[in-house]
Amino acid sequence: MAGTTPLAGTAALITGGGSGIGLACARRLAADGAAVTICGRTESRLKEAAGTIGARYVVADVTDEEQIAAAVRFAAAPAPLRAVVHSAGGSTSIGPLPRLDADAWRATLELNATGTMLTLKHAARAMARNDPRGGAFVAISSIAASTTHRWFGAYGVSKAAVDHLVKLGADELGPVGVRVNGIRPGLVRTELVAGITDPGPVLDDYLACMPLGRIGEPGDIAEAARFLAGPESSWITGQVVDADGGHHLRRGPDYRAIFEPMFGADALHGAPPEE
Numbered sequence: 173m174a175g176t177t178p179l180a181g182t183a184a185l186i187t188g189g190g191s192g193i194g195l196a197c198a199r200r201l202a203a204d205g206a207a208v209t210i211c212g213r214t215e216s217r218l219k220e221a222a223g224t225i226g227a228r229y230v231v232a233d234v235t236d237e238e239q240i241a242a243a244v245r246f247a248a249a250p251a252p253l254r255a256v257v258h259s260a261g262g263s264t265s266i267g268p269l270p271r272l273d274a275d276a277w278r279a280t281l282e283l284n285a286t287g288t289m290l291t292l293k294h295a296a297r298a299m300a301r302n303d304p305r306g307g308a309f310v311a312i313s314s315i316a317a318s319t320t321h322r323w324f325g326a327y328g329v330s331k332a333a334v335d336h337l338v339k340l341g342a343d344e345l346g347p348v349g350v351r352v353n354g355i356r357p358g359l360v361r362t363e364l365v366a367g368i369t370d371p372g373p374v375l376d377d378y379l380a381c382m383p384l385g386r387i388g389e390p391g392d393i394a395e396a397a398r399f400l401a402g403p404e405s406s407w408i409t410g411q412v413v414d415a416d417g418g419h420h421l422r423r424g425p426d427y428r429a430i431f432e433p434m435f436g437a438d439a440l441h442g443a444p445p446e447e
Contacts, residue, residue, distance in 0.1 A: 177205030178402060179254070185247035186210045187234050187291055188260030189227075190217040192362035193312060196390030197257045197397045199225045204398065206255065209247035211240075234260045234287035237294075244294040254307040255401035256295040258288055261312065262364070265325030267435055270444040277326040284330035285337070292341050292352065299350050306349025308401045311338050312393070315358045315416045320424045323431045323440065331356075335412050342410030351409040353400045358416025359425075360388040373429040381425060383418035 184201045188194035189210025198221075202208040208227040211234075212218050218229035228250075232243035247253055261284045265276040288311055299307030316324055317331035334354065341352035359378050361369050368374055369387055379385055396415045399405055414420045432440055439445070 180205030181251055182254035183207045183209070183247055183249075183251040184255040184257070184401065185244060185253065185295065186257045186259060187232075187240075187243075187287075188212055188258075188312075189229075190214060190221045192259075192364060193357065193360060193390050193393045194257070194259030195221050195225075196394035197259060197310075197312075198227055200391070200394040200398045201255060201257070201401065202227055204402070207250040209243070211243045211247075212260065234258075234291055235282050237290050240287075240290050241294045244291075244298050248298045252302045252307075253295065253298045254302065255310070256291065256299075256307070257310045257312065257397050257401060258291045258295075259312040260287055260291075261314075261331075263325065263327035263330075265327060267323055267325060267431070268439045268442065269325075270442065271435065271439060272325050280326035281330045281333070284327070285333035288334045288337055292337065296341070296345050296348075296350050300345070300348040302349070304349070306351070308351045308353070308405070309341065310397050310400045311352070311354040312397075313338075313354045313356045313412060315356050315414065315419055316424070317356055317412075318414075319420050321427070322424065323427055323435075338412055339410050346409060351400075351405070353405070353409060354412040355393060355396050355400070356412055356414045356416065356420070357393050358382065358388055358414075358419040360390060360393060362390060367430075374425065374427060377426045378419070381419050381422040382416070383421060386417060388415065388417060 184206040186198040189198045190212040211232040222229040232239040265280040314331040316328035338354040
């Protein structure tokens, strides 16, 4: 029934769709009838994930322009591409500012900021050709983009770039019917943050900073992404939604229990490394 499958006859691409938030978003869009393609760098993971939700998959590194352009073309083959959820991201840059590794900084900016730009660039081209025109791009950002996370290196900086790109893309692409929005997840229960969601002082501090007092689930983010990707939000663009249990209302988390054993107390207070 058309009423239960509002995305039927459309195609969707989910980057970073092999696990976690990306997979939850792919599952949610597929449930509403979209022809979903997931992409990522690990074929074995993509193949397994795609099988669980009835999706197609394509191997692509979002920092490689030729690969992400090919992934967009692949995703658009079954039906007009109406939705792209860009969930690929991560970080190799951690530690106090005086001790940051420049190569890890650059790699994190490349993955999060440049990867988002390349995906939006090619998704916008495909969606602008639609008749009736348009589509929706949803970028998965992070609470670290807007709320200071000490010792997170390039991660928060790169996600802040994603937030600005959302606004820039919305402003430029509105005339061709392409909407661009973002989501800033807080602490969400995925395999990438398994150690943080384990009981301990870091988790306790996270929960103390959340008015709703619970860890997020991938499905919480997927519901927000489904709304922003679908026809229900057809007059919404340029927004970055905090989906974090209210964490953004307070302060960033305290990671001293993890970083102090790694770098030392003096380093966390700004002391430079010994020459």
